[in-house]
Amino acid sequence: MIDWLSFVEVLVAAWLGATVVVGLFALGLRLLAVSGHVPFVPPVEFDEAITVLTPKQVKKETKRVRKAQERNPYSPGVRLIARVGAYALFTLSGLFVLYGIYLMVPYLHH
């Protein structure tokens, strides 16, 4: 028999897993931006890369990020909490990934 219920189970489990990992990481980035430490990771350069930023674009974006840091409306206390919160969320997101690895290895949970 084809077990339709288990397909629904897969959908729900996959949706929950992805939502939690992506949600935590995205919230972490948001808090990092609130704390004034806006991350800027330019694309790596290699021959004929698909995503390419010109040095001018990188410079512009770096400037925009620095500006956002200078004109931060939040008090130092809030910024500190946001920064700690951001790293806590990144850690949590990483722990969920480790949980995924744990699930992958039958040796660990059987």
Next chain:
Amino acid sequence: MSLTLIVVLVIVLALFFDFTNGFHDTANAMATPIATGALRPRPAVALAAVLNLVGAFLSTAVAQTISGGLIKGEGAHIAITPALVLAGLVGAITWNLLTWLWGVPSSSSHALFGGLIGATIVGTWDVGSIDYQVLLGKIVIPAVLSPIVAGLVAYSSTKLAYALTRRSDGRADGRSGFRFGQIFSSSLVALSHGTNDAQKTMGVITLLLISANLQPAGQTGPQWWVILVCAIAIATGTYTGGWRIIRTLGKGLTEVKPAQGFAAEASTAATILASSHLGFALSTTQVASGSVIGSGLGRRDGHVKWGTAGRIALGWLLTLPVAAIVGGVTASIARLGDIGLIADLVIAAVVIIVVFRIDARRRVTAEHMAPRAEAEVASATEALAFARTLTDTAAEGERP
């Protein structure tokens, strides 16, 4: 031909299939991080290779589905012989190499299952030798549903990633930080690929050893040396990198931004993990493609090139039947005895040499990651003519 010689030949062919599986599927994990510039191509494929190697040792759950499930019969009475495994592998390798040449991210697992099914049916002259319940429930239906599931999950998590980082005041949103996350999410995909796909070849070799009475029938798990050689074969293949397919997945379907890439990889990993946990032998490739499409739909200004997507879907539909037909033909040749077996090996060698020669004529390497129409490929065979229409239309689809 002595049984030992056949077994050795089949193992060599199985390992070659494992190698093609590796380079066919490098794209699943590494197309999106390469596309967004999260990783350079070489380090990306090296990372994927190492994680595939590690992954292959972590679990043997999928291998046992193959060595004890799809084909009816128990142990020495199993409906498959070493010669039929050989025929099935020729079918799987042929289709895997052709789709790689065309840059189509098709499922290596379906090629393998198709080849084995075709060979078994023709070899035993018994349509009933295949367990169709297992085929439908564990392979065909998951094949249709898994890319849809992955697509839905990727769509929703892409929306979520953008919503959570959106800043109405126009300040820098820090979305480029997703590039950093992509290194980890794509690694998880590569690792889960190792635990899934390396198993399939291990399962075939184990099936072979059981059918040749070299392994007790009750013991369906792969032996340690089988695990070792399969892990090495898939890792080597992954490192070689299927650049043609990386290009299709990373650029051909939709333009991938870091937030989207991260969401797509997380969805791919989550879907693979959830379903292999429930025992479905699904295709990593189809899940990854579904995720990329879903994430393209989830981004506000994202566009999906449906022409390319349609062609990929057509490739998926053809994979199992075509591999089965080739497997069936080689199996009917194998029925001729030793001469037939030698003829099959010659066919495999010719296919491998021809495909690699066509590839060498118009090589796609790490340095060719930008999209280019490949229409000037000289047409030698019908296969090439098809490849041409494929790249032509893909190129047309890219022009608005």
